[in-house]
Amino acid sequence: MSFTIAIVGRPNVGKSTLFNRLAGKRLALVDDQPGLTRDRREAEARIGPYDVTLIDTAGLEPGDEGLTPRMRDQTEAAIAQADLVLFLIDARAGVVSADEIFADLVRGSGKPVLLAANKCEGRAAEPGVYDAYRLGLGEPMPVSAEHALGIDLVGEAIEEAYRKYREGEVIVEGAHDEEELEHPMRVAIVGRPNVGKSTLVNALLGEERMITGPEAGITRDAIAVELEWDGKPLRLFDTAGLRRKMKVEEKAEELSVGDALRAIRFAEVVVLLLDAEQPFEKQDLQIADLIEREGRGLVIAINKWDLVPDKDERLEELREACLRLLPQIKGLNIVPVSAKTKRGLGKLMDAIFTAYGLWNRRLPTRALNQWLGAVVDAHPPPAVSGRRIKLRYMTQANARPPTFIVFCSRPKAVPQSYERYLVNALREAFEMPGVPIRMHLRKGANPYAGQD
Structure with a gap:
């Protein structure tokens, strides 16, 4: 039918x-x-x-x-x-x-x-x-x-x-429940070539489903596999390594990169896999920025952790580097794993489910406006040309990712630095670390004035 x-x-x-x-x-x-x-x-x-x-x-x-x-x-x-x-x-x-x-x-x-x-x-x-x-x-x-x-x-x-x-997914607005997944959660594993993406997928599946080896570029297509973890269904996408554009030469590799990008757009949560010996390379940061711009939930996994000598010290260094290099997605969860020895897989899956829950989160309008009043009182937007900017009302327009609209007197006059202040304050107040947040400023009075 x-x-x-x-x-x-x-x-x-x-x-x-x-x-x-x-x-x-x-x-x-x-x-x-x-x-x-x-x-x-x-x-x-x-x-x-x-x-x-x-x-x-x-x-x-x-x-x-x-x-x-x-x-x-x-x-x-x-x-x-x-x-x-x-x-x-x-x-x-x-x-x-x-x-x-x-x-x-x-x-x-x-x-x-x-x-x-x-x-x-x-x-x-x-x-x-x-x-x-x-x-x-x-x-x-x-x-x-x-x-x-x-x-x-x-x-x-x-x-x-x-x-x-x-796929049998219920897409009624607000029908997604953090506790009960009504469809397989779509998770893409992405990263530079040879960081261990296919090995990680095999470790999660408990079988040698993907071909692996020391050579970079073995995976060409984005391969989807089904997985159940603690009774919750997932669909994992193992993707080709993403290189810088200037290094993509062969037609087959160009197609595989396009396939990986489509997997990111189709996914709900993306795991960016980094190499513990060479983390946060320029290409890693570009991939993370792409995932944020696509509005997907993001978890960073550091692979080959079994090769790291001073683990506690190294993990603290990586967290500081993440905060400094990826300020647009403050509070990202960093999970050390070893795909080879299968260590850290439980913590990685916990982080994925947490990211999914935050990505779907909806906040009450009353609580949002109480928060808005408090942050504006604590730090009002700067006056422009001697005129104050009034932030009047806010509402959550959507989830997946959380998207908010703030109605104000002069949206174009609000500095980007103040928008970042609002996003970071919102993230901290409502405990939404690492999730992409969209905030749009619109001109107008409170559209709900006089309504219950």
Whole structure:
């Protein structure tokens, strides 16, 4: 049976236009008149490499008069039939009460949800996009179905949802539990050539699954293997060694490097394996920076620890070096291991699960704003051109990685050093060491003022 996507939202937000755009042809009637679509309309479509079924639904309207109850029933039936719900709002109008009512309906369905803010062809729509965060359906995708803007973004999100569906992953916003994994956690093992990645994978598996040897570059493809650790399923990706670009010469090696980069983007936690005798080389730091920019959970493992003489002293040196060389991901967990002797594997797996939990973490809005008030009182942002910058409100927009929005009076005037201060203070206050944190400053007053 085809992967089914229901496009839902209140009347006149552009559902039928988006339906036609994704289907690649004009199948549904569109007009400025609200409520033109009254029945469910289905169409087969090709999104990337996948065949899907699209459902265009009647506009959801609260109330019980006329056709409204039947339209609502049709929409609720479409949601029940769907594998994925694409919830659409009008960014120019912002979030209205009807959006909130039916966001609750969609969220209560237990179905995976993607949020799109339509009619984003002009600057007037920008406040509405940020307003959409408060629906609690994740990060809104800005699109213009009429002008084909952002459709690629929607397509990529659908492809990712389809892949997760095929793996049996629940992708409802906030449905990930730190204690109970509902799908195999995806872990990529990366690093420079010949640091022992395949040997480490073999040690974790307890069998010689990967070909290993002293020669660099034996692994060409990113190989995925299944593993269960303490009853928790994982999918490990053993990757080719990542060299500096100027040293990638052969076509096969160029492809294998691309494969390793794709494994990082597909992973949820990445283990960066370093050589205890040559740690924190320039290439190691570039790989760590890439993982942080991709927003993945990160654990640093120091291999060949059996060859280190003064272990305690050396470990302290490595922690200091990590703090100095990778300040953008302060508090990274460094785990010494020996893939050859299988020492330190338990501590490494503990660190991986900890990183995964932090990567999925959500913080209460009330606690965030109490924290924001305290840090601003302790260290206010510097005045620019004699004018104070007011930080008014913050909320967590997403997890995986933790992403926050701070609403303030003059976002462009806030120095980067002050943004780093906020990120580091947040990391310390809420005990989130080593996890990538995204913080976006947006202009505006408290969008939740007057609400419970």
